[in-house]
Amino acid sequence: METYYFSASQMTVGYEGKPLIKDITLNVKKGEILTLIGPNGAGKSTILKSIIGQLSLIAGTVLLDGESIERMEAAELAKKMSVVLTEQVRTELMTCEDVVETGRYPYTGRLGVLSEKDHAVVREAMELTRTTALAKKDFHSVSDGERQRVMLARAIAQEPEILVLDEPTSYLDIRYKLEFLSILQEMAKTKKRTVIMSLHELDLAERVSDRVLCVKGAYAGRFGTPEEVFTPGYMSELYDITEGTFDEASGRAELPRVTGKPEVFVIAGGGNGAPVYRRLQRGKIPFSTGILWKNDIDYPVACALAAKVIAEEAFETVTAETLAAAKREIDQCGRVLCLFPDFGAFNQADRELFLYAKSLGKSVEGELPWQK
C-alpha cells in the first residue's frame, strides 16, 4: 500500500457551514510537490486554509503523517508545517530579518532568544532567497516581490516537514519565480520536504509539480500527475478560455486569432513562423500558412493564430493533395510571405509554393513591410 505523508479524504470545505467544494480527495508523499490550480475565486485558498486548520472542515478528514490535523496541538503542528498565506503575520516595526526570525518561534517560544543555530538557519534561509541585503530594512518599505521572498525565507527558516504556500510566486519576476521554484524542488527532493501550494502560472505548475489538483465548481476537477492533468483542451475547459488559447504541451498562451478571409499566405516552418504569425495577429491581418509538419515547432502557434493551416503528418512526405491545398490557399490570398531565405532537401514543397506564387505574379515578400 502507498504511504502518503499528507492526505485528505472526502473533504468538504466552505464558510459558515456552507459547502463551497465537496468530496475533495487528494494525497501526497513525503518529498512531493502538490499544486492547486484553477480560476480566480474557485476555492484554492479556501482548500489551503482548510488543510492547515485555519478553517474548520465541513466534512471529511485531513491526515498529516497519519495523524488527524484537527486533533494536533498548535505547537506540534507549527514544528511540522510552515504556512505562507497572504497577509498573515503582524509585522509592525519589524525589519525583514525580524520577520524571518519569527520562523524560528516554534523552536524558541515567542519570547525566546535565538540560539547560534537559529541565527545560522535564518542566515541560510535569507541567502537562499536572496534577501540578505534586505535584512535591516523595514518589512513594510520593501517591494511586493521582496516582501514575498522574505516570507519565503521565513517559511524555510521554520524547517518544516511540509510547506503550504498560497500563490507564493505571484509578485516575483521571472528570475525569482524560477529561483524560488528550484529552491522548493531542491528542498522537496533532497530534504524530503512536502510542498502544497497554489499557483497561477500554469507553465510552471506543469513543470514543478509531482501532483496537480484542479479546482473549479462544486466538486474538485482532475487530480493527478501533470501528464494526466495537462491533456489537450483541459486547461481551456478548466479556465473557460474563450478569448485565445492555451497549449498544454508547450505551456504557452496565445491571443485570439484574427478571423476573416486570409489576406496573406505565410510559407514558414522550423520556428521562423511563430514571430510572424504573432505580428500578423497584432496587425489584425487574417492569414493562412503552410506547409507545416504536425510536429513542427510552429504548428501549435499556427493552429492557434492562423485562419487556416496546411499541414502534413509528421515524418511523412508532403502529398500531392497537401500541395494542391496549399496552392488553393495561395490563389485566395493577395500576398505571400516566404520566410525561407533558401530551401533545403526537406522543404522542396515550400520551394514549389514559392515558385507557384511567383508564377501567378503575386507579391512574394521575404519579410513583412513594417519589418523593413
Ligand SMILES: Nc1ncnc2c1ncn2[C@@H]1O[C@H](COP(=O)(O)OP(=O)(O)OP(=O)(O)O)[C@@H](O)[C@H]1O
Ligand atoms: N471569509 C469568507 N467568507 C465567505 N466566502 C468567502 C470567504 N473568503 C472567500 N470566500 C469566497 O470563497 C470563494 C473561493 O475563494 P478563494 O479565495 O478560496 O478562491 P481562490 O481560488 O483562492 O481565488 P484566487 O485565484 O482569486 O486567489 C470565493 O467566491 C470567495 O468570495
